Every structure is written in C-alpha cells, then in structure tokens.
Amino acid sequence: MPFDAYKSYLSLKNHFTKEKYDYHKYCGKSRATVQSFYKRKDRFWFEKLSRNKNDKEVIDFFVSNFITCTDPNKLWIGEMIREGENRYTEWKKRTQSLSYVFKEEIEIIFSDQDFDTVFVNKQGHPILLKKYLGGDISIETLVILDKILGFKKNFDSELQDPVWESVSLRMKKYSPFLNIDVFRYKKILKEVVLVK
Numbered sequence: 486m487p488f489d490a491y492k493s494y495l496s497l498k499n500h501f502t503k504e505k506y507d508y509h510k511y512c513g514k515s516r517a518t519v520q521s522f523y524k525r526k527d528r529f530w531f532e533k534l535s536r537n538k539n540d541k542e543v544i545d546f547f548v549s550n551f552i553t554c555t556d557p558n559k560l561w562i563g564e565m566i567r568e569g570e571n572r573y574t575e576w577k578k579r580t581q582s583l584s585y586v587f588k589e590e591i592e593i594i595f596s597d598q599d600f601d602t603v604f605v606n607k608q609g610h611p612i613l614l615k616k617y618l619g620g621d622i623s624i625e626t627l628v629i630l631d632k633i634l635g636f637k638k639n640f641d642s643e644l645q646d647p648v649w650e651s652v653s654l655r656m657k658k659y660s661p662f663l664n665i666d667v668f669r670y671k672k673i674l675k676e677v678v679l680v681k
C-alpha cells in the first residue's frame with residue numbers, strides 16, 4: 486500500500502538522519518496519518534513504488550538509498566525513485582555476495598599496510614577511513630570490521646571531526662540492518678591478514 490511505503494520512508498529517514506530515533510526500537514512507527522499522506526503532492530511516487538515492490542523490497546530500497554547517498558537529509562522521494570534503482574541494485578549485489586566483497590575489500594586494505602597502522606590516525610584520518618571515503622571499500626566492510634574489532638569506539642573518542650561523525654552515525658544506524666555471522670567474517674579476516 487502507498488501509505489505503508491510512505492510510513493516506511495518517514496521512519497527510515499528519521500532512523501538514518503536523527504541520532505535519537507531508532508527504527509527497530511520503535512518498530513518502524515511514525516506519526517504519519519492517512520490524511521497528511523493524501524495532502525502530499527509527491528504521494529504518487531509512493532504509489533508507484535508500492536506497485537513495483539513488496540513490503541520487504543520497499544524497506545530494502547529505502548535502506549540502500551539512505552546509506553549510499555551523500556546526504557540522507559536532502560534525499561527526496563522523487564529523486565530516490567528516479568535515481569535510486571541503481572543504488573538499490575548495487576546494494577543488492579553487494580549484500581548478496583557479502584563475504585566475497587568483504588574478502589576483496591580486506592585484501593585492498595591490508596595489501597600494502599600492516600594490520601595496526603590501518604587503524605591509527607597520525608596525520609589526519611586513519612587509512613581505513615580514507616579507503617572508505619575514497620570509494621575503495623564499502624560501508625558494509627566498515628560495519629563488519631567494527632562488529633569484529635570494535636574500532637568505532639576508539640575513532641569516536643579520537644576523531645573530533647564532522648567527516649568521521651557522519652560516517653560513524655551512518656555505521657551505527659546501518660549496523661542493525663546487516664545481520665551477519667561474525668564468526669565467519671572473523672575467519673575471512675584472519676585468513677587475509679595471516680597470509681600476508
């Protein structure tokens with residue numbers, strides 16, 4: 486239903502843009518009303534989306550767009566429907582072959598770096614963050630590495646800069662959507678790092 490797509494959009498937008506709102510804690514609830522929905526000029530975008538996707542796909546579509554766009558605060562539904570299908574397709578490809586993507590990206594990170602230096606910030610940003618900002622690794626790899634190593638806590642206390650703060654928030658908000666077997670990914674990480 487279009488109204489359900491609208492509610493998912495609002496709650497996920499709040500989740501990815503507001504520090505205090507948690508989509509999972511509030512079970513995706515929002516204060517939206519059917520009346521407010523029908524007053525919106527952009528409601529036909531939600532109608533279009535709900536015709537083409539089931540409820541789970543709608544949620545995945547929004548999640549993939551909010552975590553891969555430059556600024557989730559400025560992401561408008563019309564732009565998302567027009568341009569978001571590519572982001573959604575790329576995200577699906579990454580998440581469906583996540584262990585392969587993770588292994589490839591870990592090899593990129595540690596190919597010419599010693600394990601500890603990747604997490605150190607001597608001049609500016611740590612190598613790990615630079616690799617993410619440069620597009621060499623995905624947000625998924627950052628989140629998985631944090632689930633294994635818990636580096637985000639240190640970065641949060643050491644890096645007082647808006648670039649890291651926005652990446653940190655994105656990781657925190659995305660993490661619950663990424664259900665992985667941590668043990669399996671730990672094994673992949675060990676294999677790559679120990680082979681070096």
